[in-house]
Amino acid sequence: MRVDPCFFCGRPAWPSKGITFMRNDGKSFRFCRSKCHKNFKMKRNPRKLKWTKAYRKNAGKEMVVDSTLQFAARRNVPVRYDRELFAKTVKAMERISEIRQRRERIFYKRRMAGKRAREVAAARKLVAENEHLLPRLRGSEKRRLAELAQETGQDVEELEREELAKKAASKKTKAFGGEVKRLRVRTDGGVEEISERVAGGGLVDEEDDDENDFEDVDDDDEMDTD
């Protein structure tokens, strides 16, 4: 029994799942699901489909060159069972995968380096161009505050600033979204829990890549690769 990588997408194809195609020259093609099988039958090139491992590797989105990747291989040399060797191997596998995860994390970090700077630059430009859309106080509110200031003797400007800040903060989550708890993996291996407010539904910003980067498969298809 073995877990073969899917010929098309590279996902592990577990026993009893998917389908195997045996070509009449003896080559076998293992597919993890009907989607991959169908795409194969349509003669699609996995390197050109964004959802396959082949694409991601080809596009430099995944770690390809690393010493940890050289441990697993079909050697085609039969080795007699040896309890100690197997025990050692299983232990080694754990350690290798640990190191590999760490390196993949770093790989990702490096790949994402400079993303925030670009984001901030884009945000600056957007704000500069759309100053008029920023929250501001209504005329009636201004009047109300002025009256309040007269009554209490506070500074009008300060009251206005406070009100504005309140408005800006409350605006986003007024209608949708809520608090979300996420696990963030740090490069040193630690895990921290963060909670943040996000807007839900159609208002979610698609480019919040930095936030969900602890997942294995990340949907980062932005400008840094092309």
Added chain:
Amino acid sequence: MTWKDIAPVPTAQEFIDIILSRTQRRLPTQIRAGFKISRIRAFYTRKVKFTQETCSEKFGAIVSSFPILADQHPFHRDLMNILYDADHFKVALGQVSTAKHLIETISRDYVRLLKYSQSLYQCKQLKRAALGRMATLIKRLKDPLAYLDQVRQHLARLPDINPTTRTLLVAGFPNVGKSSFVRSVTRADTPVEPYAFTTKSLFVGHLDYKYLRYQVIDTPGILDHPLEEMNTIEMQSVTALAHLRAAVMFFIDISEQCGYSLKAQCNLFRSIKPLFENKMVYVVLNKMDIKTVEDLDPESQADLMDLTKSGNIQLLRASCATQDGVQEVKNTVCEALLVERVNQKYKAGTSSNGTMGSRLTEVMSRIHVAQPADGVLRETFIPEAVKGLKKYDKADPERKLLARDIEEQNGGAGVFNVDLRENWILANPEWKYDKIPEIVDGKNVYDFIDPDIEAKLAALEEEEERLEQEGFYKSDSDLGDESEEEILQKAEYIREKHKLIRNEAKMKKSLKNRAIIPRKMQKKSFAQLEDHIDQLGVDTEEINLRGRAQVREPTRGRSLARSRNATEDPDAMEVDTPKSAAERLRSQSRPAQRGQGATNRRDDGVTGGVGMDGETARSKAERVAKLGQRKMNRMARAGEADRHIGATMPKHLFSGKRTVGKTQRR
């Protein structure tokens, strides 16, 4: 060398029939007087030529199917000469050949004549003449053809004698037991009868000795008289003796039961001795069960011994009746013949100075028998354990236990499971029944199995340590400063705003089956205006917006009630107006508020003309409408206001044959 597949030769009459019918069949007369003469000529020319071609072909086949005497082995040539008379044979074939040439000449002549024929009749007559002459020629071949057919039949029955192979030739006086001998050593079924000249032609049998095939030829008996007086039967024997390179076995019946004296037999031997030149000759004394050599009188004995004196002639004894010595005779002769032939071949292949020819060398190298080097004797080796092995016996309680026995002891087939791991060869036999991990964390363990995994892992750890020291893993979390955070937040706000604006625009744009109303005509309520100005940060009370609005003139153009986006002035007072008859009617059938939509189809667009207010205009319009409807009502026609249910199955969508495609598309 068989002549079994010579095609039968038809008689002259048959021949004519074959040829003429074939001509008729292949070229039926499809010609009429009205045809062009060139066409008629061409047809008859074809007919004549075709007949000639058929004749030539047939005659050619006959001539070529018979053997050419000059090309045959001398034995066969002589045999045929004796049996069929070579001259006669040659003449017959010659006649056939000549006839073929003559027919060709006739054809040529008549084809030439046909070229000048003027009519259909003339052509026909010429053709008849040509075919007639050909038939006459064939008729004259009656005798040769009959003779050739007889020859063919006889040739097919001739024994298949190969003059070059290993051959034993049995000769002697009639009735001395030649055929009995052949019968007892071979599978041939030679006739044996107790009278002279039972065998009237050559017979061939075959025997195997040392895995080699020998040919035994049984000859008819020979009488002791000059060659010129010998008949055809005897001449066959003589031909065989003269031409076949064989071991000759001369049979002598010393019991004289054959009817000829021993002396006569010896004399025959002497007289045909010239034929035994360069041959191995054995004198076989047959019928030893009746009389042995020792029983003979000394004179006869001396006569016999005298035969064997000259050359390498051996005396053998046998009795075909009791089979005594028959096999010995056979073995002796065959062995000697084999040795003799090998020697001859060896001699023929070796040149005078002793070097072997290429062919002989090739053969000799092929029959080389390899022996172990240095003369070491290699004996078969049987291990001691095998030597002492007891023979397997099912009844023996201490027999070796087979897998089948084990299966039987453990519940039999279907219950017993074969222990496949039992004979595993592992470093430690205790591991045999370990549960071997195959998949760990979604990875194949076997892919990682590597005898030097430890070293490789150590190398990896080392690398890891180095990277750690180099600061490969150092995390520089770039938490942005305050201002960046603020900018991002603002940008976020703006994006959201953009989306809302876009959404609103989209909603506004979708017509939902309403007419496009120009922006200019769209009414916005005062409250909206007020809200918008307020939003922009201007206090509406301060600028007294509402006060200004109230002093404004009533607007021209369309009434506010027609405003599209339900933007009727919310501040407008509801005024009770006297309802018309139609309005009252409707208010009874429908709830008052619901029916009052944005549009009023009854009143909209009805404006009074010059000197006419809205009400009069309305009543006028109603009168006109009724007038227009009058005719329709009188004829009881269905008008536009009548209740109408559209066809649920419109014909154009459901009729006709279906082919590919959708049901709605016809």
